[in-house]
Amino acid sequence: MEKKVTIRDVAAYTGVSRTTVSNIVNGINKTSEETKEKVLKAIKELNYQPDFTAISLSKKKSNIIGVVIPTFDDSLAPIFRENHYYTEILGGMEYVFKNHNYDLFISGMMNPIEFKNWIQKRNLDGLIFLGLFPESVYNEIKTLDIPIVLIDNYEKHGVNYPNIRIDDELGGYIATKHLIDRGHKRISFMGHDLKTISVDEKRLSGYIKALQEANLSLNEDLLFDGTGSFYEVGFQMGLKLLELGDKATAIFATSDILAVGIIKALLEHGKKVPKDYSIVGFDDLVISRYSIPSLTTISQNVFNKGVLSAQTILNIIEHGTSDPVSINLPIELIVRKSTSFL
Amino acid sequence: MEKKVTIRDVAAYTGVSRTTVSNIVNGINKTSEETKEKVLKAIKELNYQPDFTAISLSKKKSNIIGVVIPTFDDSLAPIFRENHYYTEILGGMEYVFKNHNYDLFISGMMNPIEFKNWIQKRNLDGLIFLGLFPESVYNEIKTLDIPIVLIDNYEKHGVNYPNIRIDDELGGYIATKHLIDRGHKRISFMGHDLKTISVDEKRLSGYIKALQEANLSLNEDLLFDGTGSFYEVGFQMGLKLLELGDKATAIFATSDILAVGIIKALLEHGKKVPKDYSIVGFDDLVISRYSIPSLTTISQNVFNKGVLSAQTILNIIEHGTSDPVSINLPIELIVRKSTSFL
DNA sequence: TCATTTTTGTTGACCGGTTCACTTGATACA
DNA sequence: TGTATCAAGTGAACCGGTCAACAAAAATGA
Structure with missing residues (x-):
């Protein structure tokens, strides 16, 4: 077990005080070039590494x-x-x-x-x-x-x-607008923990704004919210949507992961994406490029x-x-x- | 800004030495029940929390x-x-x-x-x-x-x-055996960083063992290795396999993520999974349940x-x-x- | 030349704990 | 009664740094 090199070792080795070594290490310019060189050389030779714990204690700064x-x-x-x-x-x-x-x-x-x-x-x-x-x-x-x-x-x-x-509201707006521009009128919103995750609330606002702007009515039945595992929540929402029959032709999901779960449910029940359901995700995670089909999504540079x-x-x-x-x-x-x- | 409560505060408050407080906190039984109670009460009242940094420094233990x-x-x-x-x-x-x-x-x-x-x-x-x-x-x-x-x-x-x-070799063996049992004879192996990640080497051994046991010849062309982003590496391997024509009917991928990338490439080029290619992944990550199709995989409780x-x-x-x-x-x-x- | 300022450096207390060596008073033993 | 043992607790050094106050030497200035 090697012994740890302390600032005192460096000081003793160079015949200088601890404070001087400390100053040099911390770039406090109070030392002659001569001594500075000597000390820096010693630090290299002994491989002195300041102890973060000690620094934390005295500086009250832990890094x-x-x-x-x-x-x-x-x-x-x-x-x-x-x-x-x-x-x-x-x-x-x-x-x-x-x-x-x-x-x-x-x-x-x-x-x-x-x-x-x-x-x-x-x-x-x-x-x-x-x-x-x-x-x-x-x-x-x-x-x-x-x-x-x-x-x-x-x-x-x-x-x-x-x-x-x-701007999460804008995100929700753009996503929904995209679906509207593609001709969809019955668009479902699927979010996660709406009451506690404020971003999803904002995205919902954007969704509503886009609908209003296009004179589409808001159908409460198509608003979904869930808690827990993202994949699974998406999957369950997909199932619920299917139970509703063909009330919707498109979905805005507030997360790519949610979207993957939703698609899974739809495909397992013989539906096609995007033929039967168009879906927009959110975040542009890596998975959105490799999911099947790849996801249209709102990219934020995460x-x-x-x-x-x-x-x-x-x-x-x-x-x-x-x-x-x-x-x-x-x-x-x-x-x-x-x-x-x- | 609140002042932090130290062991000295507790000691002063109870009229006892720091050592005694320290002993009590650390469960060292050298104190009368009476004092112990008094000190514990003070600790509660003052909300004393030992400072990990200080403990680290003196005990040389950081938690x-x-x-x-x-x-x-x-x-x-x-x-x-x-x-x-x-x-x-x-x-x-x-x-x-x-x-x-x-x-x-x-x-x-x-x-x-x-x-x-x-x-x-x-x-x-x-x-x-x-x-x-x-x-x-x-x-x-x-x-x-x-x-x-x-x-x-x-x-x-x-x-x-x-x-x-x-037992990674066993994992590779089971995966490959499964494909062989399903009637496949031309099975590709796709791994990641084979030279530096030893688990994949072992899985390759298992793959080879299974082939030998079934008297199938090892085709070097079907062995793939890659470095970098898992999804992308898988995707590229999928493309390469396609270039080879119909040399293989099955793939053992050493990771579920790899498998997702592979499938993506295959499907994009009109192939079907598992109709044209059967694929076994590895790890049983959450994604393997929600990928399309869901992945046959070697589950290890990660x-x-x-x-x-x-x-x-x-x-x-x-x-x-x-x-x-x-x-x-x-x-x-x-x-x-x-x-x-x- | 002497006083003043600047440069360069040192000392010792401190951060908040732990620990070893030691004291004190009580109890046991014989 | 004298000594050994033990329980309960204390004091001070220490962990490895930082920092304010101070000191000595060198440079400046008049």
Whole structure:
């Protein structure tokens, strides 16, 4: 077992004080070129690596960012298993943080108190909320004044946190408009956790707006909402739609994963996509290119969403730029094979 | 900004020494019932939470486990984006660690030195290798004597680390046998990173064994290997197979994701699955139930793999049971709709 | 030349815990 | 009664850094 090299070893080796070594390591210019060189050489030779734990303790800065995702039972398992939207975002964050020497804790939701304790115990430098949480969580965190960035959030929390999102209402509008333009008049809306996931509410608004604009009536029977496994929820909604007979000819699903599940149900019952049902998904996940048929979808650069939120929080942490720049990322309709003219 | 409650506050509040508080918190029985009660009450009242950073520093124990995944450019993004096999395993780990008060760092591979520094800088309590790494990595880590658990590993590293895996050769054998039993004689093998991912090598062995047993000749033209995005690699392999004409009637793909890509290519060129090509996947990821057609696949309980590796490393850390219990998890053929009789 | 400022560097307390060596008072033993 | 044993608890050093206050030497200025 090798002995760890500490700042004291470097100091002793070069005959200089700990503070001097510390200053050099941290780029604080208070040292002559001569000594600086000597110390840097020693650091190389001894392979000295500053201990993050010690730094955390004295600086109260851990170089760890917490990412929190709302979950039902505090377990991230379902997220990792099939919420490719979230994992792609995580990929974007990881990419940025890795290059800035930050590490990442990913956590499902806990109760507000545990949550706060976690932040304090771990000396987290920042928190990214990936999705929507109960108001009590924000209230608890607020007292800690730790940098926070929100993703996909539409609530006000008394504090003006930067918010990375897209125009979800516009997304819903474009998706629905596309179907209307293709001649569809009876369009079903299928969402997920409408009451708790605000983006789907907005997308529903966009859907309604598009219908109204085209003078199409809103049929409540065609509005679906579900909770749980995305694939399975989509599958079940597909079945329910089939039970309704031929009330609809098109579907706007608020997620590509949902769409895959829906298509599965339809095809299993002898329907064709897009011949019998045109479907628009959302997110443009990788799967949407390889699903059968490939999905027409609203592309939001999911990876980029992760990248931007990471950069935003790093800016706050390192330069204190806390002007809450909320960013609306661009979206785009990608037409593939799951939609056709009626 | 609230002030953090420290062990000194608790000590002062109860008129007892820090050591005593520390002992009580850590369950070291050196205190009278009376004092213990008094202190526990104070802890509740003040909401004292021991600071993990401080504990890390003095105990040299961080309650953080590092999970490392081999990546090409040190970025986990591709993994998070489409390697659902890895993310499902991560889900299993997270589930266990969360309940034991451990947090998780997930990292792509770095060079061996950086890697080692990371472990030291962060005082990691253990390391899980998810996949196969260059020998130099193990050599570097070996000098640190930190608990290590391997997943899907077939190499010996001079040290006997616990290894969680399945019998991959058997998996390849069962998959291929299934196709042979269905009357197929010209079966293609499609793998991923054969030189660096040892599980695929083993699965290839199983494939060869099954062929030999059935007195079928091995056709090198039908052996495919690729690198990069799983979906895309599968897609490209599908195209290549088509170029070969009707040399094969069945495919064994070493991953469900690969299989989805393959099927996509075949269907886009007018072929039918399973009518023209029967396909067996591997892993039984969620997607295999919702793909079109649903995939016949070798089921390994991926989630459980994560759970077991997490439990194993916790055992080593907390009870020192370092008897390297390597576990071979059971596998099972799941017959769905992507295979049929010739 | 002497006072002042600047450069370069050091010392020691501190971050919030743990741990080893030690004290004190009570109990047991003989 | 004297000594050994034990339970309950304390003090101070320590983990590996940072930082404010201070000090010595060098440079500046008048």
